[in-house]
Amino acid sequence: MEFEKITSRQNAAVKHLRALSRDKAYRKECGEFVCDGEKLLSEAVSSNCEITYIITSEEAAGRIPTVSGARCFVAPQDVIDSITSLKNAQSVIFACRLPEIRAKEINRAIILDSLQDTGNIGTIIRTADAFGIDAVIVDGCADVYNPKTIRSAMGSLFRVAIIEGELSDIIPRLRADGMKVFASELYGETKNITDVSFDRACVVIGNEGNGVRREISKLCDASVIIPMQGETESLNAAVAASIFMYKMSER
Numbered sequence: 001m002e003f004e005k006i007t008s009r010q011n012a013a014v015k016h017l018r019a020l021s022r023d024k025a026y027r028k029e030c031g032e033f034v035c036d037g038e039k040l041l042s043e044a045v046s047s048n049c050e051i052t053y054i055i056t057s058e059e060a061a062g063r064i065p066t067v068s069g070a071r072c073f074v075a076p077q078d079v080i081d082s083i084t085s086l087k088n089a090q091s092v093i094f095a096c097r098l099p100e101i102r103a104k105e106i107n108r109a110i111i112l113d114s115l116q117d118t119g120n121i122g123t124i125i126r127t128a129d130a131f132g133i134d135a136v137i138v139d140g141c142a143d144v145y146n147p148k149t150i151r152s153a154m155g156s157l158f159r160v161a162i163i164e165g166e167l168s169d170i171i172p173r174l175r176a177d178g179m180k181v182f183a184s185e186l187y188g189e190t191k192n193i194t195d196v197s198f199d200r201a202c203v204v205i206g207n208e209g210n211g212v213r214r215e216i217s218k219l220c221d222a223s224v225i226i227p228m229q230g231e232t233e234s235l236n237a238a239v240a241a242s243i244f245m246y247k248m249s250e251r
Contacts, residue, residue, distance in 0.1 A: 003061055006075040009082045013053060013073055017083045017095055024143045031098050033145035034083070037090040038063060043155030050097040055080060057091040064092070086147050096158075098145065103135040103161040106179070107200050108248040110241050113167060113216050114140040114207040122152020123238040124205070129156035131249040136160055137202070139167045167204070171219040174202055182224045183217040184240055186233070190225040193247060203244040208237050 006014060019026045021034040032052055035044065042065060044051055051070045058074050081089045103109075110133055115121055121142060128136050138144060144162055153160075163170070171181050180201040182191075204220060206212030217223060226235065226243055235243075 001064065001066055001070075001072050003056075003072045003074045006055065006073045006079060009079050011073075011075075011079075013055065013071065014075070014079060014083060017053060017055065017093060020095055021084045021147055024146070027098075027143070027145055032095045033098060033150065034093060034095050034147055035150050036084060036086065036093050036147065037151075038092050040150075040155055041065065041092055041094050044094070044096055044158055047099075047155070047158035049099060049158050051094055052097060053095040055083065055093045060091040070094070084147055086151065099158060101159065101161045103163075106134045106174070106177075106202075108133050108198070108245075109135040109137055109163075109174075109202040110245055111137040111167065111171075111181070111202050111204040112139070112141050112241075113204050113212050114210070115205065115237055116142045117208055117237070118142050118146050118148035119152045120208065120236070120238040122149040122154075122157075124241045125149075125153040125160050125162070126156040127238070127242045127245055129160050131245045133245050133248065134161065135163050137163045137165070137167070137170060139165060139170070167216050168219065171202075171204075171216070175219075175221065180222075181220045182222055183212045183220040184225075184244065185212055185217060185223040186225060188223055190223040193224050193226050193244070196222070196224050198244075198248045198250075201248060203241070203248075205237050205241045205244075 027033050045065050051067045053071050055073045055075050061074050083093050183204045204212050
């Protein structure tokens with residue numbers, strides 16, 4: 001591949017990637033998002049993602065896999081650092097088209113209701129990939145394509161079907177299709193996770209501070225709880241989601 005040399009932070013490609021990195025509306029408008037690191041680039045290539053831009057250091061350029069159709073640049077590290085707000089920026093930054101991964105059939109899904117922690121969302125996507133969950137459904141959450149979410153998901157975003165929409169529409173459709181939908185809740189009339197069958201099921205994980213919205217909980221078949229023996233009142237959203245996804249994956 002041929003690499004064009006960049007020396008200025010005001011270069012058009014640098015400004016484009018910087019805007020993608022920092023502006024959700026711009027990502028949506030352009031249909032692209034930004035990732036960082038050689039490992040993530042390899043994951044994107046192996047997942048057949050459409051890569052549009054690569055900016056790398058001179059040192060790392062020789063290790064970049066061949067990517068057809070991408071505009072490739074080499075730049076000093078300070079220019080690369082200026083693209084992303086992430087700490088410890090790596091020596092490779094690249095942009096991808098937003099993936100169009102669709103679940104062929106949904107039998108198991110995790111539903112995220114208004115989660116705002118990008119690390120939690122990324123971890124849940126990664127865990128969904130590990131346990132073969134068919135889709136992650138999101139409503140009112142932090143941006144799935146935020147660089148912090150992408151780094152936390154560690155490549156799983158290239159493989160997991162992400163469905164964005166209003167749960168008030170999605171949950172009734174899932175139930176009409178024969179799916180069981182459970183709300184993860186601590187209070188009220190809840191069923192123990194060990195007493196519930198997760199065959200063809202979805203679980204709603206609520207906002208880190210407020211839990212599942214009441215109007216969403218009312219749309220579900222039942223509420224479920226993870227029993228705890230210690231004095232901790234609740235689990236981290238990503239930890240709770242991981243436990244539910246493990247239960248979904250049991251045969």
